Amino acid sequence: MSTFNIDRPLLSEILTDIGTGRIQLPDFQRDWIWDDYRIRSLLASVSQAFPIGAVLTLAVDSKNSLTRLVEGVNREKVIESPNTLILDGQQRLTALFQSLKFECGVYTKNKDKTVTRYYYLDIKKRKKSKSNCNVIKVGLHFCIIGTIFYLIRESVFVIIERKQLDETPEKEH
Known part of the structure; x- marks a missing residue:
């Protein structure tokens, strides 16, 4: 049994x-x-x-x-x-x-296009990353075209590669 x-x-x-x-x-x-x-x-x-x-x-x-x-x-x-x-x-x-755990970024969809995102619970670890992207801190819970990451609930960062800036969603509120 x-x-x-x-x-x-x-x-x-x-x-x-x-x-x-x-x-x-x-x-x-x-x-x-x-x-x-x-x-x-x-x-x-x-x-x-x-x-x-x-x-x-x-x-x-x-x-x-x-x-x-x-x-x-x-x-x-x-x-x-x-x-x-x-x-x-x-x-x-x-x-x-x-x-x-994945070092190559996450392959996901954004408006039916495959995009690569890098997520960090600790943004300090970003400095050790080999990804080709910039990080600029602007404020809480944001995504503004021209910047590179979101901040959700003060702890989750999403890094978007430079080549995908034109695929970034409109400003979130």
Whole structure:
């Protein structure tokens, strides 16, 4: 008889396991489709320690599983076979993995165009980033054409590459 339990691993552990390949997706899962607004909202919730919903996973025998990596995982860094599949929570975990662990920026949609965004919970880490973009602090909760980032709830920064300034949304209020 199977049983289920409720584990509460740290988010950092989950994201590390995604990056190493221990946590993957069943091959029937749909593709990742979140937009910038949803990602920013999720990061704002995480940064404030607000609940973001449950994640449903299944322990598996990797030899008999048809799986695929979470979008954004570098195949060269995969060192383990999957032992856990994400059944519910793929969109949230992919958004968190790409925005917090992925070094190439997050590929998302803005007005039906694919764009790259860099998200930072700690803007000081931006100085260590290799991205080709500028950071200018203007105020709270903004996006003004000509500047490069949003600030949401005083803690989440979104960095937009220079070449995408013409794709930046109009000024937010």
